[in-house]
Amino acid sequence: MNMMRGNRCRGGGWWHGKFRGCGYRLTTGREAILDILSKSEGHLSAEDIYMKVHPKYPNVGLTTVYRTLDVLSNLGMVYKLDFGDGRARYELAGGPKGAHHHHHLVCTACGKVIDYADFIDDEVELLRETEKGLGSKYNFKITNHLIQFYGLCDKCNAKK
Amino acid sequence: MNMMRGNRCRGGGWWHGKFRGCGYRLTTGREAILDILSKSEGHLSAEDIYMKVHPKYPNVGLTTVYRTLDVLSNLGMVYKLDFGDGRARYELAGGPKGAHHHHHLVCTACGKVIDYADFIDDEVELLRETEKGLGSKYNFKITNHLIQFYGLCDKCNAKK
DNA sequence: ATTAGTAATGAAAACCATTTTCATTAAGGA
DNA sequence: TCCTTAATGAAAATGGTTTTCATTACTAAT
16 A cells, blocks of 8 residues: 655655555645645745644644655655755746745855746756756756755845 | 955965955865865865864864855855755865866766766856846856756666 | 964754654555 | 644754864974
């Protein structure tokens, strides 16, 4: 029954189907977390999510948030991001209500993060080719990529 | 005397000059760490470095390693990397003995990391343009970028 | 050289996001 | 309903990194 567990179970329907199809149980806590993720703008930390879930579902603990995010991440339903501030951030990946594909611009001074989708077409095109080339050269099955630009945002740049 | 401190002090010569010019003192410990970094192949964690430095300089503590890496990172002499294994990794950035520009291919199953420089030219070209475009559109002064591909290496892919 | 000021250091303690433990609860198929 | 086992919460543990603080050692000025 759990032969489809783990990160091999990707692609397919959405939420309920995806969960159940992979042998995971769809619980109240998990739905609450998924709900928050789909309603909020990206870049939420585990604690952010816990805070937002807690008022409505006081019996969903931080531990469950972490565990659920781990599952979602393995299923490819959520991206786990690192902006260098010492805590992981999560955002819903694609899907009906999911955000469009985008990359990040991170201010190294104040930590501000800007999502951008400009120039994305060229990037994606290049990424696709690079993935193909790298995949065959190094025998790597590429499933994901990460692109981030670092620098100073306008405010921090002005402060100098 | 410390008006040139911080991440504003970039560009220029190498090691001694760079350090002194920025108001930092070039101490034995710092040289030892820099030495290890330049001699070793990339991806060293703070503890890796500590282990390599310790035999020759037993009085250089792990704290100093962290502090030095932080300084080097701020000076732009070292890249601080995150491959998702819970500890930061460091590698020397450019310079006479520094490695060529490359990006990373990370196996999400075993953690193996491959440096690649293939396709780098096209990537760099695109990056330059994207940086220019993003910089002006969002008023961001871009100083750095991160590109990583994630997937399964040949061994882990075969194990499935 | 001597001194004064301050950067750098090591050891130990503190931090803190994340994980693990373990006893309890609750999905969901039979 | 019953039964198996996944899921859960609370508390404790983990472990990389940072802080604290008293000490050391550069560096410049005297």
